[in-house]
Amino acid sequence: MPSILVVNPNSSSSVSDTLKEVLRPPAEFDYDYFTGPLGGPLQIDSVTTEITSAANCLPTLIPLLDNYDGFLVACYSDHPLVHCLKEHTTKPVLGIFQASVLHSLALGGKFAIVTTVKIWEVLLSEAVRAFLGSETLFAGTFSTGLGVLELHDASPEVVSQRIGEAALKAVQNGATAICLGCAGMAGMEEAISKAVGDKIRVVDGVVAGVEILVGLIRSGHK
Amino acid sequence: MPSILVVNPNSSSSVSDTLKEVLRPPAEFDYDYFTGPLGGPLQIDSVTTEITSAANCLPTLIPLLDNYDGFLVACYSDHPLVHCLKEHTTKPVLGIFQASVLHSLALGGKFAIVTTVKIWEVLLSEAVRAFLGSETLFAGTFSTGLGVLELHDASPEVVSQRIGEAALKAVQNGATAICLGCAGMAGMEEAISKAVGDKIRVVDGVVAGVEILVGLIRSGHK
Amino acid sequence: MPSILVVNPNSSSSVSDTLKEVLRPPAEFDYDYFTGPLGGPLQIDSVTTEITSAANCLPTLIPLLDNYDGFLVACYSDHPLVHCLKEHTTKPVLGIFQASVLHSLALGGKFAIVTTVKIWEVLLSEAVRAFLGSETLFAGTFSTGLGVLELHDASPEVVSQRIGEAALKAVQNGATAICLGCAGMAGMEEAISKAVGDKIRVVDGVVAGVEILVGLIRSGHK
Amino acid sequence: MPSILVVNPNSSSSVSDTLKEVLRPPAEFDYDYFTGPLGGPLQIDSVTTEITSAANCLPTLIPLLDNYDGFLVACYSDHPLVHCLKEHTTKPVLGIFQASVLHSLALGGKFAIVTTVKIWEVLLSEAVRAFLGSETLFAGTFSTGLGVLELHDASPEVVSQRIGEAALKAVQNGATAICLGCAGMAGMEEAISKAVGDKIRVVDGVVAGVEILVGLIRSGHK
Amino acid sequence: MPSILVVNPNSSSSVSDTLKEVLRPPAEFDYDYFTGPLGGPLQIDSVTTEITSAANCLPTLIPLLDNYDGFLVACYSDHPLVHCLKEHTTKPVLGIFQASVLHSLALGGKFAIVTTVKIWEVLLSEAVRAFLGSETLFAGTFSTGLGVLELHDASPEVVSQRIGEAALKAVQNGATAICLGCAGMAGMEEAISKAVGDKIRVVDGVVAGVEILVGLIRSGHK
Amino acid sequence: MPSILVVNPNSSSSVSDTLKEVLRPPAEFDYDYFTGPLGGPLQIDSVTTEITSAANCLPTLIPLLDNYDGFLVACYSDHPLVHCLKEHTTKPVLGIFQASVLHSLALGGKFAIVTTVKIWEVLLSEAVRAFLGSETLFAGTFSTGLGVLELHDASPEVVSQRIGEAALKAVQNGATAICLGCAGMAGMEEAISKAVGDKIRVVDGVVAGVEILVGLIRSGHK
Known part of the structure; x- marks a missing residue:
């Protein structure tokens, strides 16, 4: 069954929990959720936190790229993770802004x-x-x-x-x-x-x- | 079950047949197909045939708008039917170019x-x-x-x-x-x-x- | 004597009559007037009526293209007739918007x-x-x-x-x-x-x- | 009878002569010709000569503005005279480039x-x-x-x-x-x-x- | 010692005097000042005065181009002197607007x-x-x-x-x-x-x- | 004496050494050099290394912002450090691309x-x-x-x-x-x-x- 990883790049698991409640995958699809590892910013409200959240997520995210068929970066910005992940996989990567x-x-x-x-x-x-x-x-x-x-x-x-x-x-x-x-x-x-x-x-x-x-x-x- | 009408605005049913073969609706969705009524252009290769095909389809199409949940205009152009149908329904209407x-x-x-x-x-x-x-x-x-x-x-x-x-x-x-x-x-x-x-x-x-x-x-x- | 056809693409002859009153050809030029055939929209106030008025006029207009030296489409919009007529004649065709x-x-x-x-x-x-x-x-x-x-x-x-x-x-x-x-x-x-x-x-x-x-x-x- | 002044901003009267030969005013219109006074550039092939030709023409041209109904600046460039003359008259002024x-x-x-x-x-x-x-x-x-x-x-x-x-x-x-x-x-x-x-x-x-x-x-x- | 010529294209020396008071060259640089020769506009407030001030300055300025290493045209506009001087020298020429x-x-x-x-x-x-x-x-x-x-x-x-x-x-x-x-x-x-x-x-x-x-x-x- | 920090965001000190050799501060100015701390990318050739180099430099760089009067980010790209540093200081920050x-x-x-x-x-x-x-x-x-x-x-x-x-x-x-x-x-x-x-x-x-x-x-x- 194809599955999508929903990536919350900040380190607040409560945000990821809200996303889990809102989203309903269609038949034959599965969604999984990722929260930024501890140590990254708890919220993203500047270029600085965009950058540090991306750098904080990358080492943990890259090994997961093989496990999913698509990736959604759930920060409403031109978040750098979208561009970084595209350098590591040809699978579809999208941000919620786009x-x-x-x-x-x-x-x-x-x-x-x-x-x-x-x-x-x-x-x-x-x-x-x-x-x-x-x-x-x-x-x-x-x-x-x-x-x-x-x-x-x-x-x-x-x-x-x-x-x-x-x-x-x-x-x-x-x-x-x-x-x-x-x-x-x-x-x-x-x-x-x-x-x-x-x-x-x-x-x-x-x-x-x-x-x-x-x-x-x-x-x-x- | 929500359904989508795929509109072939020219009057060649063979084109619609090809579309039928290519497309597979996901679970819980249904696709239906529409071909331009006889009398319209058999192929669209000019602004003139864009216009006449749209005018040819409109009288038959408008009464069908209540029956479907979305409409795809299957002519690769900025086909005027996309804009016309949006004036008659708030449901999603899209062209294959867009x-x-x-x-x-x-x-x-x-x-x-x-x-x-x-x-x-x-x-x-x-x-x-x-x-x-x-x-x-x-x-x-x-x-x-x-x-x-x-x-x-x-x-x-x-x-x-x-x-x-x-x-x-x-x-x-x-x-x-x-x-x-x-x-x-x-x-x-x-x-x-x-x-x-x-x-x-x-x-x-x-x-x-x-x-x-x-x-x-x-x-x-x- | 060169002559210009002023095309009122809607089917209201009163609009054409007004145009006739307003316009004065220069010496050595002649203006003629065309009204959309009955059955087309009486006024143009949407993309739909742009399209249907164009399709309504085309069959009658195309045979007239040889008789004039230029064509003015008298609807204030990016009216499709302008583009259609250019596909059927190399003579100048202009819309009043342009x-x-x-x-x-x-x-x-x-x-x-x-x-x-x-x-x-x-x-x-x-x-x-x-x-x-x-x-x-x-x-x-x-x-x-x-x-x-x-x-x-x-x-x-x-x-x-x-x-x-x-x-x-x-x-x-x-x-x-x-x-x-x-x-x-x-x-x-x-x-x-x-x-x-x-x-x-x-x-x-x-x-x-x-x-x-x-x-x-x-x-x-x- | 309305008349138009064709302004050749360089000081070569041969260019003005050519223009005179080419142009034919319609009935009820008259064209007149102006050549840049001696001392200005003989041809315009740089921003410098655009500027100096404009400055050279202005003192002679401004007193003529009352005598004509429109002005054509006959140098194929965004010639500054077009903009200058518009500051001195509300009558139509156009360049041949435009x-x-x-x-x-x-x-x-x-x-x-x-x-x-x-x-x-x-x-x-x-x-x-x-x-x-x-x-x-x-x-x-x-x-x-x-x-x-x-x-x-x-x-x-x-x-x-x-x-x-x-x-x-x-x-x-x-x-x-x-x-x-x-x-x-x-x-x-x-x-x-x-x-x-x-x-x-x-x-x-x-x-x-x-x-x-x-x-x-x-x-x-x- | 490299030196810059600050060009006030109008003919009001009081403007140049103010510039002299405001500007302080860095160590190893020298600034010099130029005022439009008498006969040009006293202030620049139109395309016409842009043009006439440029034409007024050019004959006096061009012979000075060898003496300086850079040129600042001190009129807040897309002043034509900037473009003209670039046709006569490869040294840096800049306007204060730019x-x-x-x-x-x-x-x-x-x-x-x-x-x-x-x-x-x-x-x-x-x-x-x-x-x-x-x-x-x-x-x-x-x-x-x-x-x-x-x-x-x-x-x-x-x-x-x-x-x-x-x-x-x-x-x-x-x-x-x-x-x-x-x-x-x-x-x-x-x-x-x-x-x-x-x-x-x-x-x-x-x-x-x-x-x-x-x-x-x-x-x-x- | 005002001073500028030249920031090499990658972790190759040889690049910083080259910059030191090339640059000569003017009288009354001082330049200092910063290299990305060990652990960051040795060269920047992707969005990923742009991001990780920026995140790698930020913790060390931010405490230095008080010590300098301007900052040059010496990576030829729209490097994110330029935007991040501007969020932490009002002093001039520039990238070499810009x-x-x-x-x-x-x-x-x-x-x-x-x-x-x-x-x-x-x-x-x-x-x-x-x-x-x-x-x-x-x-x-x-x-x-x-x-x-x-x-x-x-x-x-x-x-x-x-x-x-x-x-x-x-x-x-x-x-x-x-x-x-x-x-x-x-x-x-x-x-x-x-x-x-x-x-x-x-x-x-x-x-x-x-x-x-x-x-x-x-x-x-x-």
Whole structure:
């Protein structure tokens, strides 16, 4: 049975646990989960933690490459692990950022990203340019001001309101699809739909990522 | 059970028959097939036939939109039916051109298109710009000089040689993935791999298309 | 005497009548008018009606190509008839959208489009990219919220006010030229000039279109 | 009767004489000719001579602005006079480079420029980017190696051959229209058509320029 | 001892005097100053004065090219002298506009320009595109509405306030570095820092320009 | 006395020794050198080694940030250390790739990169897009096929020939400046000049990098 490894590059197993709860493999597929070994960053909120989390995961991950048919890097960024793993295997490797962009393009119109804190506004614009070669179809990154931890610690009302406000700005800027710009936003689609209506697509990169990998594997890419 | 309608917008049922043979739905999914009603063009090789095939299909297709969960337009072009159907349903609609580009992006590197005749070189460059907003990741369209019918009537050696030559030019131009630029090229992956080696990805937009639609439907887009 | 066919691709002869009133051929030139045959859409307000109007006109239009020296497609969009007709004649074929962009570029600065309803904001941005290869010189599309019919049925005060507001936004966004983004806006230049002053150019694509065709024909293109 | 001033910014009256012979105003229009005052450069083949020719013409030209309805700057470059004159009059001002690009866009496809010497390859690429915002529709500048004077002094066979070779490279690079990239190439259309066939458009910016100005004036721009 | 000529292309020696006061050559380098000869424009605020100032300076400047090792054109624009001088010497020639962009890129993030009057908003956008090939890293030009002379004649409070307001808009538009968009703004860094905080870089193109030239000369470019 | 730390992110002290020999600080400046701690990669030839070298250096480098006034990352790539260090200090941080691009832009024309092995062709194109936002001014990366070690082990004739061939292709592709695309190419300017003549600029990013940092520090950036 083909299987996909979902890689959480930070060292917080609680994030991996959430992913396990959200994802449901299709018949004939299996998903497995990887958490960054202890000693790496607990959350990724800078280029520095992108780099150190990648370097922290690589020695443990490389020996696992033979065991799986596809790999999803579950950090919403142009995470360096995606590029590193492709140097060590020809099997499909995808990041959740790239996956969310691909599903957005498949749905059509312009896409935006709703994310946590301001630093991602610059980094994700760069990531879009690196992935698509231009920002033509990109309606921008809109930060809520809530960090990853605050997303879970703040009251649900505050979280919903902030996410809704960011989504509204995205739509006013022309977005017809909104990507959840943080692995920790899984399950927060409703806050967006309540704010902007259900004609606006909400794309969860984690879900999009495993689905695209399943499709690539079923198409024969190995 | 969710089902996908594969739309062959020309009026040649033999093309639809070939698609039926190539595609295998995953468990819990069903594929159905549609051929352009008699009176439309038998093959699509110009903007004019793109337009007339779309207009020919629309009256019959629109009443079917309620019966399916996703729609694949199986003409390798920026076919107008994709845009028209999106005006009549919110369900996922995808063309095989766009699908091949999405799978190429997911696999990484630069992609090229190997196609039939010269007219597509301009039309597909425009299609890439329309879909991605730039041609940055596009290594070009390379025509074999063989029309759709010749692909099937010419000797297999000639076909393989022409496709191989076009693929080689694509790789020399920087392509790491090559899209089969014609629905009628399904099954011709080997000719490419023989010419350029198996490190170069070959992407069949028909296969990519149904897989992406399955993923979108499984992700909840309706 | 060289003559130009002005093609109204929808099936409303009243639109063609308006064009006849507005246009004045120069000495030694003749203009003739074509209306979409009955059965096609009465107005064009979607990709679907672009496609069906094109397919509706083609069988009647193609036999007329020998009789004229140039063709103007009088629908403010990247109308497919422009591309189709070019496949059937080498004589100059132009759309009023493209014509308005060319006159704007000739006048210099940045151009914007004032149009009817919101759907055109996305479609006309795509049209600009398709025509010029980038949106660098484009200050955007600004919709009035009034459909084609409302433009004629609403009170002149309301129409003027809405057009003026849209034009003002265009100028605040950097436009130095404003294109009338609908064949039905012919004659509404004054509403714009009243709102934004007469330093801002107003470009009517219908007028621009016949003038450019006359110039191409006089330059020997056939 | 509306009239257009054709401005030859260099100080060689022979160039102006050639223009006079080539151009034929339409009924109800008049063309007049201006040559750069003595003391300016005799030919323009560098940024330096662009600048000095512009500065040389300005004092004499500005007092003439009231006497004409449109102005054509007849140097095939992004000549600074075009921009300067626009600061002194709101009447239409156009350069022959820009005019040739506009007629090429009106005709469709990709355009290239066949020109004299190598320096123009860089300058005209910059000019295209400055005018259109991108080089997407531009198939490049192809120099013949013959300077302006050599165009007239060399044997017609040599001139035809060099122009033909440059045109052929342009077509191989995707051009469907070729602009004569030098005011002194007026009348050399045939050399190109002989080399690349008559399906390729040849655009003379001098002719295109007066025709576009006539159209702008007839459209009411003043 | 290598020496750099700082060229003030306008004919106001007071501007050159200010530059002399601001600049301090490093050990082993010498700076010299050039003012446009009498008869040229006293300030540069249009394409016309760019052109006439360049033409006015050239005859006097060219004989000086042998005496210096690098040249800084101290007008904040895509001043034509930069391009002209490069045609007469292989030694490094730089404009203060280009220098400010280079230091901004070296510092990272997005840069904006705070300038005098509105005309520069269009001209400097064009200048960025001409210099970098795109406006991707450019957060825009923000004019204060104060002309060069007003910068010095208005009360310091008004000047500070206007510059501060423009800088604030630049930062809200994403700028992390702000270029002083006028040679006459030398010394006004503080007004910006007071308005937007000292995390935002302020780049003075005059200072940047001589430093880059020193670096190019020390690197062996001659 | 201000000082600059030259960071060699790989763990080969011989590379650092070469840099020490090549660089000469200007009066009133001091340069110091850092080599990646043992355990990191000995050479950087992939995204993986970029990442692991950065992670390897960071813990040792961060405590040193207070001791210096500027930092040069001496690996010819879009090395992640540049971005990481900027998150830990506001002092100027530059990579030698970016430095070579900045000096190329200052010199004018189009630049190309001559480098070691094929993998860099894709990575450096991406790096240019990331740094400038487009590849408009970039004439491409040309690999010699010689790895870093071969550059020093192969016979000087072979090295010169390969570098010369790559440089020639760069010039034929429009380059007027050629960047040495590897820290280990310091001192190989002559091989290029011999192949392409001394009108083509050769830019050494290591030299350019310290010079630009000196200029930024002298301009007050800290």
